[in-house]
Structures are given as structure tokens and as C-alpha cells.
Amino acid sequence: MPARRSPARRPTMKDIARRAGVSESAVSFALNGRPGVSEVTRERVRRVAEQLGWRPSTAARQLSGEGAATVGFVVARPADTLGVDSFFLQLISGIQEVLAERHLGLLFQVVESVEDECAVYRRWWAEHRVDGVLVVDPRAEDPRPDLLGELGLPAVVIGGGPDSRQPGTSTVWADDAGAMASLVDRLYELGHRRIVHVAGLPRLAHTERRIRALRTEAERHGPQARVHSVTTDYSDAESAAATRRVLGAAEPPTALVYDNDVMAVAGLAAATELGFAVPADLSVVSWEDSALCRLVKPWLSALSRDTVGFGRTAAGELMALLDGGPARTVQVPVPRLIERDSTGPARPH
Template structure:
């Protein structure tokens, strides 16, 4: 009933612990006959290595960590994280690495978690999400020498390897698409202004607008549906309301759609809506939302692969993962004739 250890195996095989260890790890110095016998006994006894013992002597925990810094209520609603985690998981479990998750209330707690995890050797590395401008975490991680990969970039990485998506191209394709439909007043309801990807999308949006002769407008939010609804109400109440709005996430886009419905502004007849971050949510509402789509689980898997490599001591470089593509649905159409 008790869990077998290599000492138990050694006793049964009539050899010493070290021989068992060598045999189980496929290292030389053990005859084929002995090795086979040991492996058979280990299998028969249902032996599994103790992670704690391995971590203690080998120095590796076999765990990677993810700290998410979002308030409880808003966390749940965004499908992004769960999809990312799901993708990360798929990759890690095939490598027998576990994922440790921590939800924190603020950035300070997040940095404290990194320090604690590293000091306690609980994890071999961490995924860094929601990269901010002047992100303090970068410094902490560099100081600790902790393997880390940024889920984002290419700006603001500060020496850490990152994996990002080509959002600039995606933003451009959205603006081009809307312009082709005749829209000239396009608004963007952005997410948190401190996040790098908000900054980058904003830049790309303004560049594209300028080049294509479009009047941009917009504002930043905290990603919540409420904020999205408020921003939408403000935009639609202006004297020169936009004919198309691009939202930085799906939740705000859905909220924006509700506001339009509530204000009796038909979508897509009088207003076109585009959501960043495609998810079931976008297909759930009526009309279904045109969205910028990305295979998030695949992104998570690739990020996980890289962090696993990094924490195993293999060199990892920064890279661009993919270009999100526009998935046109019922919420976008020709601009209304003014």
C-alpha cells in the first residue's frame, strides 16, 4: 500500500539505490540484464519518482508558474486566460511539467509572488502576461535570474524573451476593411492604457487612420463591460458619431452592441462593430460579431514550449507567433449614407 521508493526496488533487485537510479535514468554503468530486471520490478511495483526528492537533489521543480493580476469578478468573463491556460497545459502535460496558478490583487503582490516562488524553488520559470509600460516585474525577474517568457511584445521586453502576435498588421487589416466598406469615422475603444499592447494597437490604429484618411476617435477603458458601454454611449452621443467601432476585447464589444440596441441604432445598418479577441461570445449574440481571431490555445502551447526550453537551460529567442486574422460576421457592413 505504501508508495515504493528506489530503496524498495533496490532491495527486491538485490542491488543498491544508486544502481537503481542509474538504471531508471538510462545512464551507462549498468548491465542490460540488471537494467531490465530493475525496470521490470519498478513497473511491477508501480514506482513513480518523488517530485520533492528530485527537486531537492536535482534542483528542478518541474513546475512553471503563471500569476494573473486581475480582480476576481472581471477575470472570469474574459475567455482569453482560460484559453491560454488550456493551451499551455496541453503542452506542459505532455512534458510532465505542472502549472502553478496564482491570482493576485495588485502588481506588488505579483512581484512578491515571483520572489517567493523563486526563493522557495517552487517553480522553474514563469509566464509573464499583461506586460505594462515600465513594468517593474521585468526588473525583479532579471534581478532574480528567474527564467521567464513574456506573453506579448516586442516592445517593453527589457531583455526577457517574448512571444507576440503581429497586431500591427491585424489593426491595419481591420482599418482597411472598414475603409473599403466606406467608413470614414472609426472609433477605437481601447483597454488599459498602461498595457503595452494597448499602446501598440493605438499607434498602429492612428498610423493606419492617418494613411487611409480616416478620422479616428476613441478612449481607454478597464476592459469591463460597463466601461465599454459607457465609452460606446459617449461616442454614439457625440455630434459626429463614428460609423464603426473597434473594441479591444469581446466583452466590451458585446456591451457596445447592447448599448446600440438600447439606443435603437441598428447594427450593422447604422453602426459596424468589430471585436478584438474572438470567442464563443462573439457568435453568441445577434448579430454575431465580426472579430479579430487568433488561435489562443496554439499561442499558449508555443509559449509553454519556449518557457519549458528556457527553464531547461536551452536558449530561447524572442519571436512573432502569428498574425491575428479578421473574421467578418454580421456586425459589420457598408457605412450608412450620411
């Protein structure tokens, strides 16, 4: 009968101290990012810890109050719009992939307003519930980065612009303006001069960037291009209502751009009910691509991006902050237009 193996022993701080030739207290200071050791010693200790395969004990970190082994994620949107929003489902999938590698949990909460979101951050900080947070839907005048800075909570803002980062806060962003410009250029090539953007919530930074980009492109293309945006709450109901309004105008648009896939599908149904043929009378584009865009007829053209990868990038930047790295601004690839059956040449008038 083979001899029974003893369970592998996990490396300890004492092992690291012995190998690095320093005291256990110096190892603790170095690995927890505390002052009291030189940078040379800190790097040597970290290198030895990596060689030995040392990992911090989650239980010990929680008991000592040094960490919660959890990342926070709060969304201030109507709860009934999130369950069918493919963007958030894919984003969380990417975030979870990275957190799972580090054996970290995700604490997710939906609230009614940014004020409620700030209250959640204060409570989490007071209760030592999270080690850092991922922030979505940045706004032009946003109280959250300053608050998180005051609390000392590491944070990554998802969707901020290149100049929106606050000290100590990382930003991961996509060039919404560039994507809108390329989309308008393509619709213009197809002969569309009346374009309506059915946008999401007002005051969100990415909503405002898309609206500004649409106006800029209209001005660049000259007075023949007549475009405007209408804001909604991202729901199918408001999207359908907005579609009916704009298509009931004396000169209805020949192209509609929706800020997500659910809105685009609802808009397509409303346009069809009103007797508009897609794409013969009206071209339809969804900002987000998903399986939903290929479950309707005609299949919807869409701006596509790697949203799961977006989530992985954001979570990776937060891990870097938790490891003591510097705050950064990171740009992900620009969404690209995938043309399907819902777009075509504008009908001559």
C-alpha cells in the same frame, strides 16, 4: 497460470554512467546543467539518458531544492474581469497541454497590481515554489523582466513586442499593429471614416500598440479619417458606458472596435438600446473571437487567432529555457478578420 511479470525498472543515473563511461557525479552535473564537465561529455550523457528513457524524479528534485516541478502564472487584473475572458481561458488551456506532457503543475494567482505581482515572484523564489514563470500584459516601463533576471527565474513574456525581450527572457508576441492596420483598411473600404477603438487597460504594451496603429492608419488615410481610442478595464460595464458616451456625440462613429468579445457584446447591447441598428447604422468588431460572438444577433465580426496555440507556444518556449536553451523572440500568426453580420457599408451622410 502465466508467470507474473516483474515491474519495469526505471533507468537510474548509475545506468547512464555505466553506458556513457563516466562517473555518476559527471552524470549529475551534465543532466542538471552544472559546470564541471565538458560540453562533449554533457552531450554524450544527455544522449544516453534519452536513449534509456531516463526522466528526473519530481520528488527527488523537490527534496533536493533543485526544482519545484511547477510553473508560475500571475495576472494583475481585476479578478471580476477574468472569469468571462475567453482569451485567458484558451491561453491557459494551451499552456496546460504542454505542462501536462512534462508532468508539471501550474500555480496561478490573481493580484491587484504589478507591485503585488513582483512581491509574489520574490516569495515564490524564496520558497522554491516554481521553476519558471509565464508573464502576461507587458508594459512600456515594466519592472518584472529585470526582477526575474535578478532572481534567476526563467521567464517567457506573452504579448511583448519584437524588441521588448530582456536578456535571459523569451518573448512570444503577435503583431497587434499589423492586425489593426488590416482592420482599419477593411473598414475604410466599407466607407467608414469615423472609427472608435474601445480599448482595454491603459499602459499595457499591446493596448498602446493598437492605439498607435489606429492613429498611424488614420494619418495614412488622410484627414477624412477621424479615429480615436478610449480605454476601459475590460469589463462589460465600462464598455457599455464608453459606448454610450461615444454614440452620444454630435457626430457619432460609424464603426466600433472592441478589445475583447465581452466588451463587444456589451457595446452591441448598449448601441441597440440607444436605437442604433447594427450594421445599418453602426459596424461592430470584436478583437477576440469566441462562441460568445456567435451567440448574439447579429453575429459579431471578429479578429480571430489560435489562442490555445499561443499558450502552447509560450509554454514550449519556457520548457526550452528550463532545458537550458537560449532565450528567443517568437512571433505567432497575425490575427485575421472574420466578417460576419455585424459589419457592413457605412451609411452615406
